[in-house]
Amino acid sequence: MDATHEDEHGTAAAGETVGELGELAVLERVTRRLPSGSPLLGPGDDCAVVAAPDGRFVVTTDMMVHGPDFRWAWSSPEDVGWKAAATNLSDVAAMGAVPSGLVVAIAAPRSTPVAVLEGVADGFRLACAALAPDCGVVGGDLSTSATFSLTVTAFGDLEGRAPVVRSGAQGGDVLAVSGELGPAARGLARLFRDGVGADGEPSAARVVASGADTDPDVARQRRPVPPIADGPLAAAAGATAMLDLSDGLAIDAGRLARASGVTLELDGAPDGTALDGAVPDGTALHGGEDHGLLATFPAGTRLPGGFRRIGMVRDRLPSGGPGGGADGGAASGIDVVRGGVPVPTTGWDPYADWDGAAG
Amino acid sequence: MDATHEDEHGTAAAGETVGELGELAVLERVTRRLPSGSPLLGPGDDCAVVAAPDGRFVVTTDMMVHGPDFRWAWSSPEDVGWKAAATNLSDVAAMGAVPSGLVVAIAAPRSTPVAVLEGVADGFRLACAALAPDCGVVGGDLSTSATFSLTVTAFGDLEGRAPVVRSGAQGGDVLAVSGELGPAARGLARLFRDGVGADGEPSAARVVASGADTDPDVARQRRPVPPIADGPLAAAAGATAMLDLSDGLAIDAGRLARASGVTLELDGAPDGTALDGAVPDGTALHGGEDHGLLATFPAGTRLPGGFRRIGMVRDRLPSGGPGGGADGGAASGIDVVRGGVPVPTTGWDPYADWDGAAG
Numbered sequence: 228m229d230a231t232h233e234d235e236h237g238t239a240a241a242g243e244t245v246g247e248l249g250e251l252a253v254l255e256r257v258t259r260r261l262p263s264g265s266p267l268l269g270p271g272d273d274c275a276v277v278a279a280p281d282g283r284f285v286v287t288t289d290m291m292v293h294g295p296d297f298r299w300a301w302s303s304p305e306d307v308g309w310k311a312a313a314t315n316l317s318d319v320a321a322m323g324a325v326p327s328g329l330v331v332a333i334a335a336p337r338s339t340p341v342a343v344l345e346g347v348a349d350g351f352r353l354a355c356a357a358l359a360p361d362c363g364v365v366g367g368d369l370s371t372s373a374t375f376s377l378t379v380t381a382f383g384d385l386e387g388r389a390p391v392v393r394s395g396a397q398g399g400d401v402l403a404v405s406g407e408l409g410p411a412a413r414g415l416a417r418l419f420r421d422g423v424g425a426d427g428e429p430s431a432a433r434v435v436a437s438g439a440d441t442d443p444d445v446a447r448q449r450r451p452v453p454p455i456a457d458g459p460l461a462a463a464a465g466a467t468a469m470l471d472l473s474d475g476l477a478i479d480a481g482r483l484a485r486a487s488g489v490t491l492e493l494d495g496a497p498d499g500t501a502l503d504g505a506v507p508d509g510t511a512l513h514g515g516e517d518h519g520l521l522a523t524f525p526a527g528t529r530l531p532g533g534f535r536r537i538g539m540v541r542d543r544l545p546s547g548g549p550g551g552g553a554d555g556g557a558a559s560g561i562d563v564v565r566g567g568v569p570v571p572t573t574g575w576d577p578y579a580d581w582d583g584a585a586g
Numbered sequence: 587m588d589a590t591h592e593d594e595h596g597t598a599a600a601g602e603t604v605g606e607l608g609e610l611a612v613l614e615r616v617t618r619r620l621p622s623g624s625p626l627l628g629p630g631d632d633c634a635v636v637a638a639p640d641g642r643f644v645v646t647t648d649m650m651v652h653g654p655d656f657r658w659a660w661s662s663p664e665d666v667g668w669k670a671a672a673t674n675l676s677d678v679a680a681m682g683a684v685p686s687g688l689v690v691a692i693a694a695p696r697s698t699p700v701a702v703l704e705g706v707a708d709g710f711r712l713a714c715a716a717l718a719p720d721c722g723v724v725g726g727d728l729s730t731s732a733t734f735s736l737t738v739t740a741f742g743d744l745e746g747r748a749p750v751v752r753s754g755a756q757g758g759d760v761l762a763v764s765g766e767l768g769p770a771a772r773g774l775a776r777l778f779r780d781g782v783g784a785d786g787e788p789s790a791a792r793v794v795a796s797g798a799d800t801d802p803d804v805a806r807q808r809r810p811v812p813p814i815a816d817g818p819l820a821a822a823a824g825a826t827a828m829l830d831l832s833d834g835l836a837i838d839a840g841r842l843a844r845a846s847g848v849t850l851e852l853d854g855a856p857d858g859t860a861l862d863g864a865v866p867d868g869t870a871l872h873g874g875e876d877h878g879l880l881a882t883f884p885a886g887t888r889l890p891g892g893f894r895r896i897g898m899v900r901d902r903l904p905s906g907g908p909g910g911g912a913d914g915g916a917a918s919g920i921d922v923v924r925g926g927v928p929v930p931t932t933g934w935d936p937y938a939d940w941d942g943a944a945g
Contacts, residue, residue, distance in 0.1 A: 267642055271845070272751050273680040273830050274646040274742065279638035283626055286724065287633040288739055290691040292731040321632040332649040332737045365645065368737075372651040378691045378727075378737035380647055383633065392631050471632050486630070 236299065236340050245344065246337025250369055253341055257369075260348035262355040264328055264363020275365040277328045277382060284327065285383040285390060287318035293375040300429035301418050304343045306449040307377070308350020314473065315381035316359050317453035317518040321471035323391040323462025324383030326362035326455065329355075331379050334372035344369075347377070358455045388462045391522070396468040396487035400523040402538035403530050405457040407447065408476055412514025414448030453518035457532035461522045464531040469522040475515040477563060481572025483521060484543075484562040493538040493565035512570065538565075595658065595699050604703065605696025609728055612700055616728075619707035621714040623687055623722020634724040636687045636741060643686065644742040644749060646677035652734040659788035660777050663702045665808040666736070667709020673832065674740035675718050676812035676877040680830040682750040682821025683742030685721035685814065688714075690738050693731035703728075706736070717814045747821045755827040755846035755882040761897035762889050764816040764879045766806065767835055771873025773807030812877035816891035820881045823890040828881040834874040836922060840931025842880060843902075843921035852897040852924040871929065897924075 245253050263269060268276035277284070291297060291311050302310070312329065319326045331351065335344065355362050362381075396402075421437035424430035434440050453471070461469055468487055472479050484491045523540050524530065544561040563570040604612050622628060627635035636643070650656055650670050661669070671688065678685045690710065694703065714721050721740075755761075780796035783789035793799050812830070820828055827846055831838050843850045882899050883889065903920040922929040 268749055268751065272749070273677040274644035274683070274740075274749070276642055276644050276681070276744070276749050279641055279643050282638055282641055283635055284638050284643055284741075285633035285635050286687070286689055286739075286741070288689040288691045288725060288737070289727050290693055290729045290737065292693050292729050294732065295730045318632040322635070324633070328645070330645055330647040330739055332647045332739075334649055334651050334733075334735055366647060368648050370649045370651050370735075371654045372733050372735060373653065374693075374731050374733040374735075376693055376729075376731060376733075376735060378647070378649065378739075380645075380689055380691075380737075380739040382643075382645070385635070390627055390631070390633070390635050392627065 236343055243341050244337060245335050245339050245341055245371075248341055253344060254369055256341055257344045257348045260345055260352060262352045262363040264355075264361065264365055266328060266363070266365040270366050275328070275330070277365060279327075279384065281385060281387045283385055285319055285322045285324045285385060286380065287315055288378060288380040289315050289318070290376060290378040298429040300431045301422055301434060302449050304346025305350040305353065308347035309354040309450045310350075311377045311379045312351045312354035313358060313451050313453055314518055315379040316354070316362065316455050317471045317473070317520075319381050319383035320453065320455045320458025321391070321469050321520055322383065322385070323388055323458055323466065323469065324385045325459050326359040326381060327384045328362060328365040328382045329379055330366040331364055331377060332368040332370070334370040334374070334376045336373060336375060337371055339375065354450075358453065386459065391462050391466050391469040393468055393470050393483050393486035396483060396489050396523040396540045398489060398540055398542040399526050400467055400540035401526055401528065401530070401536055402491055402493070402521070402523055402540055403534040404472070404476070404519055404521050404537050405454040405461070405533040405535075406472070406519025407452075407517050408472070408519060409510035409514045409517065410444040410447035411451055411516035412475070412510040414442060414444035414446070415516065417442055417445055418448065448516065451516060451518045454520060454533050457520055457534060460531040461520065461524075461534065464524060464528055466522040466524055469520060472517055472519040472521050473515055475513045476521065477512045477570050477572050479521055481562040483523070487540075488543050490541045490544040490561050491538055491563045492541050493563065493570065494536070495565060595702055602700050603696060604694050604698050604700055605730075607700055612703060613728055615700055616703045616707045619704055619711060621711045621722040623714075623720065623724055625687055625722070625724040629725050634687070634689070636724060638686075638743065640744055640746045642744055644678055644681045644683045644744060645739060646674055647737060647739040648674050648677070649735055649737040657788040659790045660781055660793060661808050663705025664709040664712065667706035668713040668809045669709075670736045670738045671710045671713035672717060672810050672812055673877055674738040675713070675721065675814050676830045676832070676879075678740050678742035679812065679814045679817025680750070680828050680879055681742065681744070682747055682817055682825065682828065683744045684818050685718040685740060686743045687721060687724040687741045688738055689725040690723055690736060691727040691729070693729040693733070693735045695732060695734060696730055698734065713809075717812065745818065750821050750825050750828040750881070752827055752829050752842050752845035755842060755848050755899045757848060757899055757901040758885050759826055759882040759899035760885055760887065760889070760895055761850055761852070761899055762881055762883060762893040763831070763835070763896050764813040764820070764881070764892040764894075765831070766811070766876050767831070767878060768869035768873045768876065769803040769806035770810055770875035771807075771834070771869040773801065773803035773805070774875065776801055776804055777807065807875065810875060810877045813879060813892050816879055816893060819890040820879065820883075820893065823883060823887055825881040825883055828879060831876055831878040831880050832874055834872045835880065836871045836929050836931050838880055840921040842882070846899075847902050849900045849903040849920050850897055850922045851900050852922065852929065853895070854924060
């Protein structure tokens with residue numbers, strides 16, 4: 228199932244695969260490209276030591292696997308490092324915290340060119356510089372595997388504030404979003420449409436030949452730009468609930484609604500054309516991987532940073548038709564409505580929907 | 587390269603693989619078996635929140651991959667969960683810290699029976715209960731992959747003490763070890779000898795038929811018992827340097843010696859029979875995966891917990907023959923001597939030595 232990396236990255240020069248070079252030499256070459264941040268104690272011991280000034284830290288972990296989560300034919304090593312950093316930084320921001328460090332575990336086939344790992348490291352450096360300049364990679368692990376994967380664990384500092392959880396939204400609050408809605412999903416759709424060869428497999432050559440390579444939506448799929456700084460700004464402005472839009476506005480709004488026991492009423496008409504500009508293809512509502520922030524604020528709050536209003540929080544409406552909960556399905560009541568019509572809050576389950584043989 | 591899990595775990599009942607059940611249902615079944623610990627905020631939001639009472643935390647991450655790091659034919663799911671927890675807890679202890687939480691990312695083939703993930707969760711619960719009762723799994727991630735892997739990130743609390751690093755050993759200090767030396771490597775050697783079928787592949791049936799299944803050394807390879815509590819005890823007793831014995835006493839002693847710029851002189855004769863009882867097969871010196879603790883203490887320190895003296899720290903001896911540094915190789919001088927003879931501090935490099943097709 229997993230093609231070798233010689234096929235995907237061209238033939239590496241002699242002595243230039245991780246198997247040929249050995250773990251220590253690879254680590255030396257990769258580590259110098261990573262952003263170091265400012266841990267109290269960096270790599271080289273059994274643990275790093277990171278500051279937690281207010282006596283707490285937030286932590287999240289997320290794994291990206293070649294196949295279901297990314298394809299070398301569609302993403303460069305720099306893209307993969309960037310995305311792994313960005314998605315984890317976004318989870319930290321969604322608590323209202325400032326990112327304070329990352330640790331990264333990579334499993335790579337022995338045939339992987341060392342240049343691929345250097346590119347992944349460059350992606351981490353570029354993403355941290357762009358999104359969270361004070362945050363670096365404070366530790367890591369390198370393993371062999373038949374399947375390439377990265378696991379990132381990210382930490383953050385709440386700066387003395389309470390964490391902003393999903394369950395705090397109250398009837399009467401304003402519903403707001405920060406960050407783009409839709410481009411990452413449109414970019415992925417374009418890759419599935421134009422970036423696949425006659426054999427049904429992802430094809431880097433087709434991505435270039437079709438022009439998808441320079442599509443701004445494809446760029447956002449490859450390198451999402453979550454509004455990291457808006458997380459702490461929202462917390463400081465009094466946000467009552469917040470989460471990262473990883474799976475799409477509809478499904479993530481459903482999660483916030485169920486956790487808080489409220490109904491979220493989106494502004495605009497049922498067909499969605501009024502939401503966040505005219506986006507008639509549904510990706511603003513159902514497209515994932517943009518990693519914007521969805522938050523609720525007390526009525527009258529001056530919305531901070533890039534947040535703009537997209538709706539209101541209502542006391543929970545009873546179920547009366549379609550549109551009930553998807554996660555678990557046990558919560559009764561309506562999660563999300565627009566123009567009086569419930570919005571389906573179903574979304575993507577990697578186990579249920581992913582066909583490992585396709586795309 | 588990676589066999590399917592139907593082959594390795596028997597055929598799961600209908601609806602009982604992770605692919606059939608779906609991510610949310612799997613998470614629900616797995617999460618309830620995990621140790622919860624006592625985070626300030628547990629799973630269910632974008633991040634967990636963990637206490638860091640003295641304003642710092644230690645962090646380490648480590649990945650275990652099916653194939654190079656474990657085989658289902660040799661280890662049960664409970665064994666794999668136990669070992670993943672124990673090895674990370676040991677890195678926390680080696681800084682002198684008390685484990686305060688774990689996050690776990692698992693990638694599993696769709697064909698994996700849910701019972702396998704439940705078993706892994708049971709292993710985490712059993713290991714935390716035995717080794718670090720206040721520590722639990724505060725967050726995680728579940729992904730699909732052609733290759734089963736677990737990435738554990740562990741945190742710890744220094745309780746106001748300075749972290750015990752590798753570089754603090756001083757000439758005149760006592761060299762001491764806590765935990766067993768050798769059984770995990772002897773257990774692995776037994777599995778390679780007696781647990782392989784006629785086709786050269788690991789065989790659960792052969793493990794049982796050969797009696798290896800009840801060998802105490804095999805039990806230690808499957809479920810190492812690192813002396814977690816001795817880490818903070820060593821720090822409190824004034825340890826000047828410490829590390830986790832993951833790759834064997836010789837190579838890890840070499841790391842400590844080079845980091846500190848000293849030579850470590852082991853007690854006993856050059857053939858090693860005097861070290862830690864009579865262990866003539868060399869596993870006490872060169873066997874890995876026991877995850878004991880190696881530490882140095884000022885002369886005259888009453889050794890805490892399970893620590894016992896195995897040698898002395900000397901000012902660094904100049905190179906004069908074999909036995910120089912292995913890691914990097916640039917450090918001149920002798921790392922480890924015994925009976926006046928340098929001890930080779932070479933060890934296992936997963937990239938250089940692992941043959942993915944064997945064992």
